[in-house]
Structure formats: C-alpha cells, structure tokens
Amino acid sequence: MAENSPANGAANPAAVANQAQLNLQKVYTKDVSFEVPNSPKVFQLQGQPGVELNLSQRVNTLGTDVYEVVLSVTVTCKIEDNTAYLAEVHQAGIFGITNFDDVSRDGVLGTYCPNVLFPYVRQIVSDLVQGGGFPPLFLQPINFDAIYAEQQRRRAEASAEGQALNS
Numbered sequence: 378m379a380e381n382s383p384a385n386g387a388a389n390p391a392a393v394a395n396q397a398q399l400n401l402q403k404v405y406t407k408d409v410s411f412e413v414p415n416s417p418k419v420f421q422l423q424g425q426p427g428v429e430l431n432l433s434q435r436v437n438t439l440g441t442d443v444y445e446v447v448l449s450v451t452v453t454c455k456i457e458d459n460t461a462y463l464a465e466v467h468q469a470g471i472f473g474i475t476n477f478d479d480v481s482r483d484g485v486l487g488t489y490c491p492n493v494l495f496p497y498v499r500q501i502v503s504d505l506v507q508g509g510g511f512p513p514l515f516l517q518p519i520n521f522d523a524i525y526a527e528q529q530r531r532r533a534e535a536s537a538e539g540q541a542l543n544s
Contacts, residue, residue, distance in 0.1 A: 381515040399485060400473040404497060407447055411505040416457045420510065422456045429453045432519065436486050442475040446490040450498045450515065452506075464505045468498045487525040495519060 413419065417538055437445040447469045454461040465514055472490055499516045506514040 382384075383427065388471075394474055395483070398473070399475075399489070401493060402443070402471040402473055404468070404470045404494065406466065406497070406501065407469040408465070409501060409505070410463070410465040411509055412463045413461070413509055416459070416465070419456065419459055419461045422459060422461075424456045424504070426461060428514065429455075430516065434487075434491055436490075439471065442473055444472050444474060444486060444487060444490075446470050446472060446494065448491050448494040448498055450502065450516075452502055452516075454506075454514075456509070457472045462506065462509055462511060464502050464509075466498050466501045466505075468494045470494050487528070488521045491519075492520045493510050 397439075424503075430450065432451075434447045435447050435449075437447070441447050447467055449467045450465070452464045454463075470490060470493060472486070474485055486520055493543060495518075502516055506512075
C-alpha cells in the first residue's frame, strides 16, 4: 500500500491552496465607436494617410481577487488635415488573480492582461476600418512588458524626486 505524500506524486493540499492562480473569466467589448467625419469627400482625397494610435488601460477591482482590465485603443487616420476616420475600442476582461504579492499582481494586471485583450482589439479595429470603406489596418504587436517597465521607472523617478524635495 502506497502512502500519499509529495515524494510519491500526491500534491500537498495546503501548498496547492496557496499557489498563485490566474484565470480569465470573461472577455467582452465594452464600447466601440467608428466615425468618418469628412465623408464622402475624404474618399476623393489623394495623399499619404497618417495614422495615430493612442493606447491606455485601467483596472477596476470588482471583488476580492477579481479585476476588470479595460484596454482602450483610439486610432485616428488623417489625410492632409482631414480626419479620414476615428476608431475607438474599449476591450475588457475579467480576471481572477489570487495568491500573488502586490508587485506581482500589478505586473500581471499591467502586462499579461493587456496582452490577452490586444488581439481582440486588433481584430475589431481591422473590421471597423475595412467595413468603413478603407484599406485594412493591421495594428502591430505591442510590447506591454516594456510599457509597464517604463511606467514603473517613471514612478520610481517621480518618487525619488519627491523625496529629494522633502529632504
């Protein structure tokens, strides 16, 4: 008869209960907007379009260890000084995040969660632009890890400057 112990493959229930866990509970589109303010004249304009991408995210606490992450993307395309189109998407997800320390949890919310949501945003923007009568727009991948690291660096600098002013 074999004993149930970690040495022979059985998991320790207390260790499993305290293990960091992350689960995606829901992905949904919170808001979508597409405008072609200068139609139909914009379809007759010649010139190289300029595309501007604005990206932001916010985290809302829904309950103990449950968070809503909203990734907001605004794409503005201009030809000369005329706005060809404006696409805005707010893609959201509900994530269960348990047994992470504060720093790790913030890292997951700032990097992993937007990485999960971005492919949905990319598809919606592409469909909106093409459905609006424009050539397809394919958003390039975004390095959310680098963005998060830069935000952390700026916060650390601001904190250091604030402490230096108070000294």
